[in-house]
Amino acid sequence: MTENTQQQPVSAPELPTQYVPAEVEGKLYERWVERGYFDADEKSERDPYTIVIPPPNVTGSLHLGHAFEHTLIDAVTRRKRMQGYETLWQPGMDHAGIATQNVVERELGREGKSRHDLGREAFVERVWQWKNESGGQISGQMRRLGDGVAWSRERFTMDEGLSKAVQTIFKKLYDDELIYRAERIINWCPRCLTAISDIEVEYQEDDGELVSLKYGDGEDSVVVATTRAETMLGDTAVAVHPDDERYAHLVGKRIRLPLTDRTIPVVADTHVDPEFGTGAVKVTPAHDPNDFEIGRRHNLPNITVMDERAVITVPGPFEGLDRMEARSAIVAALRAEGRIVAEKRPYKHSVGHCSRCKTTIEPRLSLQWWVKVGPLAEAAGDAVRDGRVAIHPKEMESRYFGWVDNLHDWCISRQLWWGHRIPVWYGPNGETVCVGPNDEAPSGEGWTQDTDVLDTWFSSGLWPFSTLGWPEQTPSLEKFYPNSILITGYDILFFWVARMMMFGLYAMDGTPPFHTIVLHGMVRDQFGKKMSKSFGNAVNPLDWMDEYGSDAVRFTLARGANPGIDVPIGEDWVQGSRNFANKIWNATRFALMNGATVEGELPDAAEMSASDRWILSRLNAVVAEVDAYYEDYQFAKLSDTLFHFAWDEVFDWYVELSKTAFFAGGAQARVSGRVLGEVLDVMLRLLHPVVPFVTETLWTTLTGKESLVIADWPVDSGFRDAAAEAEIGHLQQVVTEVRRFRSDQGLQSAQKVPARLDLSGTPLAVHEAAIRQVLRLQPEGDSFQATATLPIAGARVELDLSGTIDVEAERKRLTKDLGAAEKEKAQALAKLGNEAFLAKAPDQVVEKIRGRLAKAEADIERITAQVETLPGA
Template identity: 80%
Template sequence: MTDNTQQGPASHGPDAAAPADLPTQYAPAEVEGQLYERWVERGYFEASAKSDKPAYTIVIPPPNVTGSLHLGHAFQHTLMDALTRRKRMQGFESLWLPGMDHAGIATQNKVEQQLADEGKSRHDLGREAFVERVWQWKEEYGGKILGQMRRLGDGVDWSRERFTMDEGLSRAVQTVFKRMYDDGLIYQAERIINWCPRCLTAISDIEVDYQDDDGELVSLQYGEGDETVVVATTRAETMLGDTAVAVHPDDERYRHLVGRRIKLPLTGRTIPVVADEHVDPEFGTGAVKVTPAHDPNDFAIGRRHDLESLTVLDERGVITAHGPFEGLDRFEARSAIVAALRSQGRVVAEKRPYVHSVGHCSRCKTTIEPRLSLQWWVKVGPLAQAAGDAVRDGRVTIHPADMSSRYFDWVDHMHDWCISRQLWWGHRIPVWYGPDGEVRCVGPDEEPPTGEGWRQDSDVLDTWFSSGLWPFSTLGWPDRTEDLEKFYPTDVLLTGHDIIFFWVARMMMFGLYAMDGTPPFHTIALTGLVRDEHGKKMSKSFGNVVDPLDWMEAYGSDALRFTLASGANPGTDVPIGEDWVKASRNFANKIWNATRFALMNGATVEGPLPAPEEMTAEDRWILSRLNRTVAEADAYYDDYQFAKLSDALRHFAWDEVFDWYVELTKTTFTAGGRPAEVSRRVLGEVLDVLLRVLHPVVPFVTEALWTTLTGRESVVVAEWPRDSGFRDEAAEREIATLQQVITEVRRFRADQGLQPGQRVPARLDLDGTALAAHEDAIRSLLRLQPAGEDFSATASLPVAGATVALDLSDAIDFEAERKRLTKDLGLAEKELKQSDAKLGNEGFLAKAPDHVVEKIRGRKSAAEADIARIRGQLDRLPG
């Protein structure tokens, strides 16, 4: 039980509907939008840095400015909203901070496509005009997702909305870059990077998607006579840039060639044979071609042996080497070079198709080209070490714990991070180059160098650089703002396990570095990914992508939210289908109808709860179960077990409150008097608490009902229920016995073919049991009439120490029922015989797939159960 007196007196203010005003049916579309705008107008979601309340902070993973709400967003937003709503009700100064990411490559691509439709390119506009065009696009088309967040019910503090390119966050980016540069953690170096010939920029390792492609493996002969070596390659076009052949130092086959030079076909050049332990002598011929400018492993070999790096492909993947192949696209050149080598008799073997893993740009799906390039890098060693230590020493907890291994796998083996991008949209690298080779990094409070010959680096920073600062840059860092002092570190980062590498690790590194060793959050709560109802990944190519707005329009936002929360087991993927959303809509309707019934029958929250000794057993039972449910809900919330939370709340609400307590109180209300008054107050208490506990997950329907029930301002700012500790084990046992009797008799009625509303005469022998006090309820719920003088029991059911005798003589044609059951029994026995025959056939068992055998076993078990059930029904028929 809870102390209602702490919430203020109940009064039907201008925003609270009287019970009679509650519509007969719940119409989400008529309720949700106006409720949300009322919440925003009243400032319920705005957090104050001056508050004395303890802070609770979540920063939203910033969606791309190009994006729209998809089910993955809706899923995570539902869970984050539930967490912050509950904490707000618990008395915390809850801040859920919204914002968007500028999404460098994705946004630039959008605007370039727009320009292409006009017959222009960004180069026609020039950098400054192009960036201005992107800002215009952002204002016109960007942020669509923010409106959709309102539709979902996101309780975010809109007064603090941020954008990764706004002035404050740009200042934070420049500050971090300058500090890290001065500390030697940011440097410039020429290395092999992942290059996208379509986006014309470097991309990081984690932005490369690998997939199996059909290619060809060609074995080529280099050299002449005794100086012949055969190498195999899937990228014949890069042989134009070979500067060595490498073999293992212990490989006797090639010992005589190490240190000598051999002829490289088609080029007129000779290249050395070098010995390197990187080469696997057991793979292929044991000899590999070395192209330092176009392969990361070859680049490392080249460094060890001081080999020349020849770039033979330009930024668009076009051959630049002089000769007959110049100007050919890399794939055209591949075929042409193989044909040329074949004509010289240098193709020793060809294998096609040769399926191998190939990297593709995660944004445009273009095949990635490894390319030697001068880029800016972050030295991640010390930063990654700190990020790992923060989890190992318990400052940060990863939930579920078994996901920690994925985190450590990444931070413990992280390579230096390429942070420069050859784009125009993004945070421009704050480095200037002088006419005499000077390099100057400029902080946000410094003036850049001026004068003839000075120019700024043309590259921009990787989008993940700025989003990695999100937990503190959004709160005003590098200034020591009130927001930063109050709300940093944040409490929980709730995000999908798929961006541990993209975002989580980077925020950990930056937070620990910039905030003096204080991690950006206490808990990393990792979720799975949303999939379709068959567990398949949602993809446009599969045709199974769902627009969550469609489901929200059809069934209401609460229905979608409850469905998503119901599937949210930590770290586990979430299947979702429309039928499940319909079921959640039905649950919302059930809450509505039950509350409306309660209001029509006088349920109230006025005054204190009556003493337990004034209550019926069902009153004490439901209050005991209510407190257990509140305790369960708190435990599940604290452990991020949203699926278990949803299941517990649905079970209590639907099965115990609506299907049992509400039905049991009908006889009490009919009888009237003091017991009815007590039950009305108990029912009001139960609904008050239930609606508050449900609110964080289904905010709209609970707001409409709670304000009507209580007459108070809003459930958003109501007090979170507490477990009072009240338990009544005796009442729980008594009602469990009552439920057993009613359930068994209902099952018997159904087995006999009786309609749910069909009334039959019955004699109840309840003497000596606690059930005697419930005879009226038993008769009402089971549609049992009192036994008359001509009563003749045709069935007698002993249940839980009581006996229920039924006279079905006028309700059932026993002869017809016997024939029907006998026919069903024959079919079940035939099914059992067929199943036994298959399972007893050794030949069948040896050949049949496991799932087929299991299906037969299931059919056998079902047939055995049917036979037992039908024989029991036949035995209970009279005569």
């Protein structure tokens, strides 16, 4: 433990009788911001600790997944700030190209307009207007949650500085021949009218149809199968495996393509699996990535059969039909021609959908801009393999390597108007000029800029260094790069994390963007089901914050955060966390009313009671345990440790045991008051990163100091007292057993019962007053008659339950317990008497059985004694 940080004492109001989060949280947060607690100073001599916020979309609002992630980041950052680091939690938002353009286009649609009615310049201006008026509501929601971000450094991926960074790295990649323009098969969304990357395609099992078609006639015929019959209009070959003897006579020949006036060749290609289907496949190079590669190997023509809206463009009876309409019409025409060999419907198969609008993706040949990812991805893999970057939990490494080691070139151009426009100009004579931020763009007749914009992930991939002023070598960049850690969901390991790794290593001379990648799971409902509006189980965290307070939401989320594992959450768990916050409040209020203080040094151990020494010993052990869990990013375990220490040990035991001293007054009351003040001081500091609002209010009241945000993080002093822990453990055993007995008898917890305590021969004699206080046991009177006797761990507790105990029910209960203990003893003796078992069983297993035997024998002795003391025995 440490001395409290050197802050100026301030007058603190007395605690109200009830904690009302709504009256506390907003005011506290604004006070923190106004006092600059979350600001980061690049001139500071403190060691830096940097972490970025995964930039939420400007179109978005705070969902439970955001709240979960932000809670973990804030907890880590608050602790590091308390440990004396110069912390920077970098906030900002992503311009979210497709999503934002869709929002504004829908808004225009309600006005009866399209973006083309406005033109590009006016449309982009309209998007900026929307962003300034409606976007960014998530910032206010982050304040509600308590995010300790450096608001003065907030960035947006389209602001001037970040735009300069985008143009700089594009130019650098282009000059290094790592960006190129080429015609390739891309994922095309006919609804968004743009290319999207592989990782923006969501695959799901759809009901379709599998149709087997006969191409050619007679001996020169072959059967192929397809789920996309409409693409046959663009077939330019049939492919078979070179070693497939069934088709050897056809290789090199041309066969008739049905419904067209064309013939197409049969080619031999090792890509074809002769064991799958008929062993022959149709080849449509302009509409399938694998077919495109076959086409390149065999110099096949590329015939595009659809426009950007997936409408058939091939002259003839199907021209103008949507792809789905054309599919049915083409199958009908083939059936009429006798070309259908087999049909299977419904046919379940995996179909790609646009992650933004859920439209079925159309593979399409298109001229696009690409990043050559080979050397970049290799560097990103090496940084993890050689230990420069650690992935936590470690088992997630295989997913990372599985991606970066097999990464295809990245299509970075998007057919949108909102976003970073590609900085390339085309001249009247076929010239191509890439323009950097300090270059002058070509001008004059015939010069035009590329109309596409960059993939949103291109700019967000620069986030760890572009937000610090790169490409300028700013003091912030020098101080805060590389980031210390990245905390993010495993679901964007490929979207974002790999991009940042590639760009950070490339732009920053081999220095990775962060030292550690901490991956967390997804928030799910209490039944483990994915949260979704369509499922009706989505939760707005603001509703829970309004109802239970932000601390309750944060603690619930942190308590479920095991590394890399999905987090189920239900409202009743948030209610439980609200109860915990109330428990902290009420217990601290009681402590303050009864002399808890942080004034002066801790008394010497010789002046303390065993319970004082016990709780300080436990306190230091918990400090060490929580620190270890933080270093291993075990948020669930550290939260659970603090919950049980605060509720079970501090409130339910130490406070209760101290009441005797408090009520008696005098020197021992002063000692216990100082110890309790120390325990509350340290405990509130340990809890603060996860539950900042209630702890801030209580700690400032307890200490009179300025703020927990800038207080010192506790340090384990090394104080341990094994004897005190054993003594209080003995006491707890006695109290727990008597409480269990009282509960079994249906006695109310507050009901007072006459009792005689024989604590001789145990270290508990000095605790008799405390034991009586905790158990509500009155001193024995003249008419005392022991109706029940409980021999517990060397002590003897006699109770007078005259008129309150059901003797026969108690005899029945004890007889049942005695039978269970005797059965346990018999089973243990049988195993220990089995020579074959003893010869094979590990030593620890044998010792465990011996322990069970000893416990069973002790239980039998105890229960038998209790039965003998019952009236009428």
